[in-house]
Every structure is written in structure tokens, then in C-alpha cells.
Amino acid sequence: MTPPPAGAVVTGAGRGLGRLLAALLVERGYRVLVTDIDEAAARATAQRLGPDVLWATVDVRDEEQVAAARDHVMTEAGRLDIWVNNAGVLATGPAWEQPPEARRLMLEVNALGTINGTVTAIEAMRDAGGHIVNIVSLAGLTAVPGEAVYAASKHAAIGFSLSTLADLRLAGIEDIDISCVCPDGIWTPMLHDKLDDPASALSFSGRLLQPTDVVTAVRKVLDRPRPVTSVPGWRGLQVRLADAFPGLGLRALPLMVARGRRVQHRMSARLRQGA
Template sequence: MSRAPAGAVVTGAGRGLGALIAGALVERGHRVLVTDLDAEAARATAAALGPEAGWAAVDVRDEAQVTAARDRVLAEAGRLDVWVNNAGVLATGPAWEQPPDVRRLMIEVNALGTVNGTVAAIGAMRETGGHIVNVVSLAGLTAVPGEAVYAASKHAALGFSLSTLADLRLAGIKGVDISCVCPDGIWTPMLHDKLDDPASALSFSGKLLRPEEVVAAVRGVLDRPRPVTAVPRRRGLQVRLADALPSLGLRALPLAVARGRRVQRRMLARRRSG
């Protein structure tokens, strides 16, 4: 008698990176619940992935909705093996220029959403084991001009993840892993609309990642759990150095921002001419 596929949940999976991660989990033999605030997007992605994918409209800020998604997977698959907190919101500009509701949205989706998903997953995994993957950002490792509140939310997500992993180990719970994947700028719809936004320049100053490269990193940590994985690794080393020497890092930021603006202008010109 064959065993039913183990359950998995991906938040923010209606499109872009989340949809690709959900597809990778289906390929790995999981029954995946595709969740997204946009119900139609979640439905369409699940339909494209086939019979091993279901869908649910979930606002990650709402603990009850997150818990309901977990309980549905437990009811349908019997156990929860993987939970990926991918849902995220990015708005740019100095914090003092952003409306309060925009600041709150980023903090709640990016930080509280990660807390809600992680806590819900741990509730299902404590006895059976499992793996939580939190898609954070290089913005969670260093200063990011133009994205201060976003960076704050990602620093919070990273600090929460590592502290919770420490709590699990201190409690003697060794079967639950938490891995943070921290990518540089990803060429997804989140950045498509930022080409003419100077406040987003730093996101364009490194190598713009293809979503598939981040999916590969997620696959990698599922095979070999790691508390923090920067993508690409060299960029991760650079931002960690800047964070270790903040005065030096702050002096170098104008150069990085200028490089990002050049990339933005070049890409914008290609888009207009094409």
C-alpha cells in the first residue's frame, strides 16, 4: 500500500517565486497547498500544478487563517513536512515619506506573517518532524537605503527565525528545522515596476536573480538544512562585511546606489526601445 504524499504549504504562491516553489515541492512528491491573498491566483496556480496541489485564500497576517491552512493539510495529507513562508510586500522610499498603513502592511506581512506561519507549522511538526523555509532577503542582513521599513521587517523575520530555531534546540526538539533563504534582488513582478524608482536602486546594484536560482536554493536547504543561505553567496559575504563594519558600509552605499541607478536606466531604455 503506497503512502499518501506528505503535506506542504507555500504562502504567497499565487504567482512568481511562490508558484515556482510550490511546483518544486510537487515535483519532490509533496501534496502542496498553494495559498495567497489573491484567491484567483492561488486557484490558477494550483490548477496548473495538477492533482497534488490544492489552494486556499490566506491572509498571513491573520493567525486563524494560517492555522486553518495548516489544519486542512493535516486533514488531507496526514502530516505536514514542509512550510514555506514566502509571502512578502515591498514598498520603497524613506520611512518618513511612507503612509502609516504602508509601513504597517510591510511589517505585518513580512514579519508577523513569518511568525504566524512558523508557529503554526511547529504546532504540526513537533511530534513528526518537518522543515520550515523562510524566504527572507539580503535586506535582512544589512542596511538598505530606500527600503528601511522593508529591511526592518526582514531583519525581524531573520531574528525571529534564528531565535526560534535556538528555542527548538534548547527544548530538545531536533526534528524541526528552520532555514532562511536570503536572496538579492529577484527579477519578479515585485521589481518589474521599480525600474524608474530611485529608492529601489540598491536592489539593482548586484546580480538580478532569476526566480529559478532562488528555487534551487530552497531545494538545497530542503536537502541540507542551513540556518541562513545568502543568494548569491558572494553578495551575502559582501553585505555581511558591510554589516560588521557599519561605518565603512555606509560610506560605500552611495557607490552601490549609483551602480543600481545605472542598471535601472539601462534596463528601462531597453524596455522602451523593445
């Protein structure tokens, strides 16, 4: 008798990168649960990916909803092998200009949501092992002007992930992996709305990634877990060098922001011409 496929959960999978990550796991034979705070988006993605794909409305800030998603996939698949914390939100501008609710939303979705998903997944993986993939950001590794609170939430996510991985190993748990994937700016709906936003310029200062670039990185991480993967790799080296010499890094930021603004202007012009 063929055993049922192992279960997998992807948060924030109603659109964009999350949808592609769910498709990757379906392709690999997992029984995938698509979750999103947008019920219609979660349902539509599940229907698009196949008749056996599950869906649920989940606010990752709510621990009970996250636990219910885990229990749902465990009931349907028997075990949980993969959990991808992908849900995230971005608001730009200096922290002192952002309303309190915007700051709280980023911290709760990006940091607390990652914590809720990771802890919930570990509880299900204690017996058979598994792999937690946290989609973080290069903003979790360095200073990002115009995105201070977002960067704080991503620093929290990566700090929590690596510390929890250390706790697992110190507890003698070797068969649960946690991998953080830290992409540069990705051309997804999250950045579409930031094209004319000067505060988002740094996200456009490197090679703007396609969602498929991140899917490729996640595919490699699933085959060979790594604590931290930067996408692209050279940007990870760049931001770590800036962090090693923060004075130099801060002086270089205006040049990077200016480059990002030029890219924004070019892309905006192209879109207007194509309209």
C-alpha cells in the first residue's frame, strides 16, 4: 500500500512568491496546505494547483489559527515534513513618520508570524523530523534606510530562527532543520506598489529578483538545508562587509540609494510607455 504524501504548509501563499513555493512543493509530491489571510486568494491558489491541494484562511499573528492549520494538514497527510513561513508585509518611510498600527503590523506579521509558524511546526516534527524554511530578507542582515521597522522585524526573524536552531541542536534534536532564505528585492506585488516610493529605493539598488530566483534558492535549500542563504550570494557578502565596517557602510548608503532611485525611474518609465 502506497503511503500518503507528507504534509507541507506555506503561509502567505495566496499570490506572488508564496503561490510559487506552494507549486514547488506540489511538484515534489507533498500534500500542500495553502494559507493566506485572504480567503479568496487561498482558495483560488489551491484550486489552481490541483484537486488535492488544501487551503485555509490563516492570520499568522494568531497562534490558534496557525495551530489549526498544522492540525488540518496532519489530519489529511498524517505527518508534517515542510513548513514555509512566507507571509510578510512591508511599509516604508522613517519609523517616526509611520503610524503605530503600521509598525505593529510589520513586527507582528514578519517576526511573530515566523515565531508562531516555527514553534507550531516543531511541535509536529518532534517525532519524525522536518524542515522549516523561513523567507526572510537581506533587510534582516543589514541597515536599510526607509525600511527601518521592516528591517527590525526581519532581524528578529533571522535571530529567532538561528537561535532556535541552536536550541534544537543543544537539545540533541538533529532531524529538524531551519533554513533562512534572504532575498534582495523581489519583483512581486509587495514591490510593485513601491516603484514610485523613494523610501524603497534600496530594494531596487541590486539586481531586482524574479520570484523564480527565490524558488530556485528554496529548491536547493530543501535538498541541502543551510542556516542562511542570501539571494543573490554576492549581495549577502556585500551586506555582511557593510556590517563589519558600519561606518563605511553608512557612508556608502547614499550611493546605493541613488542607484536604486535611478532603477525605479527607469522601470516606471518603461511601465508608462507600455501602458
